[in-house]
Amino acid sequence: xxxxxxxxxxxxxxxxxxxxxxxxxxxxxxxxxxxxxxxxxxxxxxxxxxxxxxxxxxxxxxxxxxxxxxxxxxxxxxxxxxxxxxxxxxxxxxxxxxxxxxxxxxxxxxxxxxxxxxxxxxxxxxxxxxxxxxxxxxxxxxxxxxxxxxxxxxxxxxxxxxxxxxxxxxxxxxxxxxxxxxxxxxxxxxxxxxxxxxxxxxxxxxxxxxxxxxxxxxxxxxxxxxxxxxxxxxxxxxxxxxxxxxxxxxxxxxxxxxxxxxxxxxxxxxxxxxxxxxxxxxx
Ligand SMILES: [Zn+2]
Numbered sequence: 215x216x217x218x219x220x221x222x223x224x225x226x227x228x229x230x231x232x233x234x235x236x237x238x239x240x241x242x243x244x245x246x247x248x249x250x251x252x253x254x255x256x257x258x259x260x261x262x263x264x265x266x267x268x269x270x271x272x273x274x275x276x277x278x279x280x281x282x283x284x285x286x287x288x289x290x291x292x293x294x295x296x297x298x299x300x301x302x303x304x305x306x307x308x309x310x311x312x313x314x315x316x317x318x319x320x321x322x323x324x325x326x327x328x329x330x331x332x333x334x335x336x337x338x339x340x341x342x343x344x345x346x347x348x349x350x351x352x353x354x355x356x357x358x359x360x361x362x363x364x365x366x367x368x369x370x371x372x373x374x375x376x377x378x379x380x381x382x383x384x385x386x387x388x389x390x391x392x393x394x395x396x397x398x399x400x401x402x403x404x405x406x407x408x409x410x411x412x413x414x415x416x417x418x419x420x421x422x423x424x425x426x427x428x429x430x431x432x433x434x435x436x437x438x439x440x441x442x443x444x445x446x447x448x449x450x451x452x453x454x455x456x457x458x459x460x461x462x463x464x465x466x467x468x469x470x471x472x473x474x475x476x477x478x479x480x481x482x483x484x485x486x487x488x489x490x491x492x493x494x495x496x497x
Pocket of ligand 1: 246247248266269
């Protein structure tokens with residue numbers, strides 16, 4: 215969404231609302247957030263009632279966007295500033311809102327992204343890179359014992375495609391291969407370093423090529439620079455949040471995965487769409 219389009223959308227509350235409510239429909243039609251029925255009738259208050267389950271709701275009932283008391287224009291401004299990667303402090307300044315109010319809104323955006331990322335997408339295939347990385351903590355350390363206090367993250371990257379990053383309890387073969395099998399199509403070529411947890415990949419239907427970190431640049435196609443690039447890109451971005459707590463870390467991690475995977479798409483429109491999704495388990 216460029217600034218011209220954005221200005222048109224926020225020129226009045228009605229156009230902002232129209233843009234958002236459109237994303238709450240299924241094939242252009244309203245539906246009951248509780249039972250999905252499209253048989254509804256309108257109440258004098260403007261709300262709708264489901265003929266089937268009698269649930270009464272308004273445009274944003276049960277959706278992420280219903281969190282907080284923001285106007286549609288404010289939501290669109292929050293999405294725009296999120297798209298531009300402003301810090302919460304700067305967003306609060308720009309919008310004339312309290313830090314905590316904006317923080318909660320951005321958290322809602324992050325939750326919507328996180329839930330969406332968990333949707334089963336199609337399997338990755340072709341040329342794949344696997345690698346683990348440790349986030350947080352002050353001490354520099356290696357895998358295993360040296361990594362105390364840090365959060366291990368496992369990354370799967372499809373060359374010229376998407377990345378999937380997950381916080382993992384440990385980096386044992388059981389954990390890493392388990393996630394790989396769920397995510398990567400059999401028959402794919404997988405590049406890793408020489409970490410032992412990857413040794414059994416070849417028994418799981420993959421073509422496994424190991425690289426030697428010392429000789430990384432001499433082994434032609436056998437490299438994992440794609441994921442290493444992602445790790446440093448992600449770490450650089452996390453710095454601006456000044457230390458993310460362990461419990462919030464998955465939210466930030468999935469935001470980065472989302473930004474990376476949609477680096478060539480209109481993030482504004484996508485975030486708006488996610489915010490208009492029904493919150494799972496709420497209805
Ligand atoms: Zn219903």
